[in-house]
Amino acid sequence: MQTHKAKRVEITIEAVMEQRLTAALERAExxxxxxxxxxxxxxxxxxxxxxGQVTRAAGMVVVVCIIRPERLDALLEAAxxxxxxxxxxxxxxxxxxxxxxxx
Amino acid sequence: MNILxxxxxxxxxxxxxxxVLGLSAAFARSDxxxxxxxxxxxxxxxxxxxxxxxxxxxxxxxxxxxxILTIIAGVVLSFLLPLIAFALxxxxxxxxxxxxxxxxxxxxxxxIVTFVAASSVLTTAGIAFEGYMVAVAAAMEAPAILSxxxxxxxxxxxRSDEAVDSGLMREILLNGSIVLxxxxxxxxxxxxxxxxxxxxxxxxxxxxGILCLFLLDMxxxxxxxxxxxxxxxxxxxxxxxxxxxxxxxxxxxAAALLIGLSTGGVMLMMxxxxxxxxxxxxxxxRVALPEANPAVYLTLALGVTFPFNLVLGIPxxxxxAQTVTGGS
Numbered sequence: 276m277q278t279h280k281a282k283r284v285e286i287t288i289e290a291v292m293e294q295r296l297t298a299a300l301e302r303a304e305x306x307x308x309x310x311x312x313x314x315x316x317x318x319x320x321x322x323x324x325x326x327g328q329v330t331r332a333a334g335m336v337v338v339v340c341i342i343r344p345e346r347l348d349a350l351l352e353a354a355x356x357x358x359x360x361x362x363x364x365x366x367x368x369x370x371x372x373x374x375x376x377x378x
Numbered sequence: 379m380n381i382l383x384x385x386x387x388x389x390x391x392x393x394x395x396x397x398v399l400g401l402s403a404a405f406a407r408s409d410x411x412x413x414x415x416x417x418x419x420x421x422x423x424x425x426x427x428x429x430x431x432x433x434x435x436x437x438x439x440x441x442x443x444x445x446i447l448t449i450i451a452g453v454v455l456s457f458l459l460p461l462i463a464f465a466l467x468x469x470x471x472x473x474x475x476x477x478x479x480x481x482x483x484x485x486x487x488x489x490i491v492t493f494v495a496a497s498s499v500l501t502t503a504g505i506a507f508e509g510y511m512v513a514v515a516a517a518m519e520a521p522a523i524l525s526x527x528x529x530x531x532x533x534x535x536x537r538s539d540e541a542v543d544s545g546l547m548r549e550i551l552l553n554g555s556i557v558l559x560x561x562x563x564x565x566x567x568x569x570x571x572x573x574x575x576x577x578x579x580x581x582x583x584x585x586x587g588i589l590c591l592f593l594l595d596m597x598x599x600x601x602x603x604x605x606x607x608x609x610x611x612x613x614x615x616x617x618x619x620x621x622x623x624x625x626x627x628x629x630x631x632a633a634a635l636l637i638g639l640s641t642g643g644v645m646l647m648m649x650x651x652x653x654x655x656x657x658x659x660x661x662x663x664r665v666a667l668p669e670a671n672p673a674v675y676l677t678l679a680l681g682v683t684f685p686f687n688l689v690l691g692i693p694x695x696x697x698x699a700q701t702v703t704g705g706s
Contacts, residue, residue, distance in 0.1 A: 291664045295545065323606070361668045 279375035282347045283339065286354055287313065288363040290334035296357055297338065303353035305346065307378065311337040318362070335363075341370060343378055384693035391502075393495060394689055396590040400597020401685065404605060412595035420592040422558060424494050427581045428512060429559040433566020434574045435509025444637060445510040448647070451633040452514040455651050456521035459629070460486035463622050464529050470614040470621075473674065479529040480663045480670035484679045485622050486522025487655035488515055490555060491596060492687045496649040498589055499692055500642045505705070507642025509566075511650075516560050518650055520550045523662045530667060546665050553658050596684070604681040607673045611682070615674070619682030623652035627695050631702065641705025648695040653687055654679035 288296055293310060300308060313335040315324035323335075342350060347367065354365060372378060388394055403410045412420075436445070463482035467473055473481065493515050500507050566573065574581070611619075630651025634644040656679045663670055699705070 289664055289668075291661045295665075324602075361664075 276373065278371040278373060280344060281341050281370050281372045281375075281378055282344050283341050283368045283370040284347070284350055284354075285366045285368070286338045286340075286358070286363065287335055287366075288338060288358060289361055290336050292357070292361055292363075293336050293338070296354065299353045299357045300338070300340065300350065303349045305340055305342060305350050305353070307342075308338050308340045311339065313337055318364075341372060341378055343375070381694055381697040384697050385690060388499065388693045389689065391499075392590050393498065393586065393593050397593040397597040397685070397688060400594040400599075401601040402597075404598045404601025407605075411598060412591070417592070417595045420588055420595070421491075421555075423588055424585075424592060425490065425555055425558045426562045427585050428490075428494050428497060429562030430566040430574070430577075430581055432509040432512030433563040433568075434570055435566075436563075437567045437570035439509065441510075444508065444639070445513070447637045448508070448510065448514050448634075448639065448643075449517045451637055452518040452647070452650065453521050455626075455629060455633060456486045456488075456518040457525050458486070459626050459651065460522045460525040460529065462625060462629075463618075464526075466618055466622060466625070467615075470618045471612065473615070475533040476530055476667055476670045477674055479526040479533075480667050481618075481675045481678060482529065483522045483526030483663060484654040484656070484659045484675050485626065485683075486518075486525055487520070487659045488518045488650045489653035489655060489679070489684060489687070490515060490559065490657070491592070492649055492653040492684060492692075493646065494589065495593070495688055496646055496692050496695070498586060499696065500645065502586075503696075505642045505645075505696075507640060507646055511643060511646045512559060512563050514647070515650055516556050516563075519553075519556055519655065519658050522655075523550060523659060523666070526663075527666055546662060549665075550658060550662050553661070555657055593688075596680075600681050600685060603677050607677045607681070610673055611677055615678060616682055619678050620686050623654070623683050623687055623691055624694075626651035626653075627691070627698075631695075631698060634699075635702060641699050641703040644703055645696050645699035648699060649687065649692065652683075652691055652695065654683045656680045656684065 286296065297308060297310070300306075316335070317323070340350060351365070351367075358365065400410075460479070460482035463485040464478050467478040467481055471478070493511075497507065497511075569576075627648040630648040631644060633651075634647035639647060656676060660672060660676055660679075663675065664672060
């Protein structure tokens, strides 16, 4: 089956920053993304778990975008401008999609 | 009743014992947990109930100058307390300016769960209090955040360009807890005793049981937080977590006496000034001061000051309020 090259950008970010990030993505004309909850993890700020968090401040989410390769720089600039000072991880991988016109 | 008797009575109340159970279970690494959605539902219930009951009380007694004066006093305290907390932290700890300011913001704001627990102690003891204290609690949530950001800006730390944008102010002022608390208060004022009669079975009878379940969850959260951040809090910081609520309570008592609040009102003002936020302020700090270490302020507010206020602070504040007002 015919597939098309695309980029998958996975941004792990604090839950309180989710709306700011998705708004920045939309301003950069990235209108397709998926937001996933994160159960827990460990990083430079120590170990944490979603279980028993009394506030959204300590939670994390993952925002996943699949875009055409030529739109990657605009997305990364929009994301970096917002996330520079915050806890999080931005990861870019190559992927393939079936319907290129959707991205 | 003296402080020791009050403390003993408080210690063996179901609410406190459930909190201790949660704390112990977390320390013992039990898998006991309250599902996230259930905990959220419990907190919504408590906010709705306490807001509505406050509104009904105001509806019965009418709005007077005391309400406006108490709200103004609460807002002034919320602006002022972070400055005191910041000064104490700079003396008692080695925290950076940004971390100290972030912690200070939490101590200027309030813990609505501590307020709920304190008001249930008053209700159980048959001590009346001003219903509008709920509105004072809502008004004291946000000002401390601005004081903390001013402290950081004054010290030249952080970046002020994105510290307080309109989105952040909206999130602070319209966070779900405040909207439900103020909304339920307004509905209580509008519907009064007639409204209460219609939903009393839901609002009054189950309240203490639901508070017990919620405090069990809070105990689990506090215990797990303390376990995960073991060694993070130095003795100076832990001492701050006890000294600051006592300092705040003293200021709260002075303000309440100046206004002329009742015994219950004085005690609740002390509780509001003594408690530290762990819901609204942490979220605001993550946006406005992301360089501050969340483990420090969350553990201090939730793992040290919240249990202190719940177990020892409330009986101390009640005994002091009774002493200074001559109330029983």
